[in-house]
Amino acid sequence: MSLRFRLASRNLFHDRLRFVATIVGIVFSIVLVTLQMGLYVGFRRTVTTMIDHSAANLWIVPAGTKCFEDPSLLDERQRFRALAIDGVVEAAPLVIGYAQWRLPNGTTTPVFVVGSELQGLGLHPWNVVAGRTDDLAIPGAVAIDQSYFDRLGVRGPGENAEIRDQAVQVAAVTRGIRSFTTTPYVFTDVNRARAYTGTSQQKASYLLVRLSPEADINRVRQDLRASLSDVEVLTSGEFRNRSRSFWLFGTGAGAALFAGALLGLIVGTVIVAQTLYSSTKDHLNEFATLRAIGSSSSYIYTVIIWQALLSAIIGFCGAAGVSAVVVRMTAESALPIVMTPTLTLGLLLLTVVMCVGSGVAAIVQVMRIDPTLVFTR
Structure with missing residues (x-):
C-alpha cells in the first residue's frame, strides 16, 4: 500500500x-x-432568526399566517382564554409591523418594529453591546442594531429620531440582528409598538405561550384550539418550518x-x-x-x-x-x-x-x- x-x-x-x-x-x-x-x-x-430567539413553547398565530413577518392580527382578549387553559403559565402578546423612521435630517426609511412585554416571556433584543434591555422601559426608548447606524442616521445610544411622528431615543444597541429583507429591526415595549405601527390596543400579532414543566404540550394544544377561534396553535419548530417553507419555496x-x-x-x-x-x-x-x-x-x-x-x-x-x-x-x-x-x-x-x-x-x-x-x- x-x-x-x-x-x-x-x-x-x-x-x-x-x-x-x-x-x-x-x-x-x-x-x-x-x-x-x-x-x-x-x-x-x-428568515427564522426571531423565532429561534424566542423561549415560547407555543405560538398562537392568526389563521393562515405564512411567516413571522405576516402582518395579520388577532384579538388580544384571547390571551385570557389561553391563560385559563390548564398547563399554560404565561401568554404574552407580541406586536410586529412596519413603520417609518424619520432621521434627524428629515428623510424617512422603513423599519420593522418588534414589541413585547419587557418582563417575562417576550421577544427581547439579544447580543446587546451598548445600553441594557431594561432601558427600554424608558418612555420612547428603542433598541437597534449597530449595522444600521448609517441607514437610521444615528451613532449610538442617546441619539434621537421619530417613528410615526413620535419621538424615540436609542437606549440599547445590538450586534448581529439583521433582517434578510434589509429592513432594520427596532425593538421596543409592546404598547409603544402598537402606537408606532398604528395597531389597536385590543390587537396583537401573536401570543407567546409558556407551559408548566409537567404540562402535556399536545393536550394543551388541543385545549387551546378548542377554546380559541380563528387562530392556529403552533410549536416553535412548526412555525419555523412554515416560515422557511414560505420564503424558500413560496417566493x-x-x-x-x-x-x-x-x-x-x-x-x-x-x-x-x-x-x-x-x-x-x-x-x-x-x-x-x-x-x-x-x-x-x-x-x-x-x-x-x-x-x-x-x-x-x-x-x-x-x-x-x-x-x-x-x-x-x-x-x-x-x-x-x-x-x-x-x-x-x-x-x-x-x-x-x-x-x-x-x-x-x-x-x-x-x-x-x-x-x-x-x-x-
Missing part, C-alpha cells in the same frame, strides 16, 4: 504546473459549491438560492471531473508502462484512486481556507454565508466523491490502453 501511495504522490507532483492547475480547478469548484450552499444555509437561518428569492446551489453543485462536479480526467489522461504512457511490466489491474486502480484522494484532500483544504475568509467577510452582511460542521463534512465527502468518481472514469480509459504502445515510443 505504501508503494502505491508513493507512486501516486510522485505521479501527481511530478509535473508541478499540471498539479497546480488541477488543484486550482478543484479549489474553484469547491469554493463555488461552498458559497452557494452557504448562502442557502444562511438564508434558511436568517422567488428562496427558489433562486436553491437553484444557485444546485447549479454550483453541477458546475463544480463537471469542473472537477474534467480536471482530474485530463490529469490522469496525460499520464497514459506511465500507466501503459505499468501494464507492460505486468502490474495487476487492482494495482493500477489503487494508484489512480490514491491520486484522486490526494487531490481531493489538498483541494478541499485550499477551498476551506478561501471559504473561511469569505464567511468572515460576509458575517456582518444582511445575508451572511454560513458554514456549519455538517455542511463542511458534507462538502468534504462531496469532494472525495467527485474526485474518486473522476478517477474511476479515468480508470476505464487507462484499462483500454494497449501495453505494447510503450515499446513503440
Whole structure:
C-alpha cells in the first residue's frame, strides 16, 4: 500500500504546473459549491432568526399566517382564554409591523418594529453591546442594531429620531440582528409598538405561550384550539418550518438560492471531473508502462484512486481556507454565508466523491490502453 501511495504522490507532483492547475480547478469548484450552499444555509437561518430567539413553547398565530413577518392580527382578549387553559403559565402578546423612521435630517426609511412585554416571556433584543434591555422601559426608548447606524442616521445610544411622528431615543444597541429583507429591526415595549405601527390596543400579532414543566404540550394544544377561534396553535419548530417553507419555496428569492446551489453543485462536479480526467489522461504512457511490466489491474486502480484522494484532500483544504475568509467577510452582511460542521463534512465527502468518481472514469480509459504502445515510443 505504501508503494502505491508513493507512486501516486510522485505521479501527481511530478509535473508541478499540471498539479497546480488541477488543484486550482478543484479549489474553484469547491469554493463555488461552498458559497452557494452557504448562502442557502444562511438564508434558511436568517428568515427564522426571531423565532429561534424566542423561549415560547407555543405560538398562537392568526389563521393562515405564512411567516413571522405576516402582518395579520388577532384579538388580544384571547390571551385570557389561553391563560385559563390548564398547563399554560404565561401568554404574552407580541406586536410586529412596519413603520417609518424619520432621521434627524428629515428623510424617512422603513423599519420593522418588534414589541413585547419587557418582563417575562417576550421577544427581547439579544447580543446587546451598548445600553441594557431594561432601558427600554424608558418612555420612547428603542433598541437597534449597530449595522444600521448609517441607514437610521444615528451613532449610538442617546441619539434621537421619530417613528410615526413620535419621538424615540436609542437606549440599547445590538450586534448581529439583521433582517434578510434589509429592513432594520427596532425593538421596543409592546404598547409603544402598537402606537408606532398604528395597531389597536385590543390587537396583537401573536401570543407567546409558556407551559408548566409537567404540562402535556399536545393536550394543551388541543385545549387551546378548542377554546380559541380563528387562530392556529403552533410549536416553535412548526412555525419555523412554515416560515422557511414560505420564503424558500413560496417566493422567488428562496427558489433562486436553491437553484444557485444546485447549479454550483453541477458546475463544480463537471469542473472537477474534467480536471482530474485530463490529469490522469496525460499520464497514459506511465500507466501503459505499468501494464507492460505486468502490474495487476487492482494495482493500477489503487494508484489512480490514491491520486484522486490526494487531490481531493489538498483541494478541499485550499477551498476551506478561501471559504473561511469569505464567511468572515460576509458575517456582518444582511445575508451572511454560513458554514456549519455538517455542511463542511458534507462538502468534504462531496469532494472525495467527485474526485474518486473522476478517477474511476479515468480508470476505464487507462484499462483500454494497449501495453505494447510503450515499446513503440
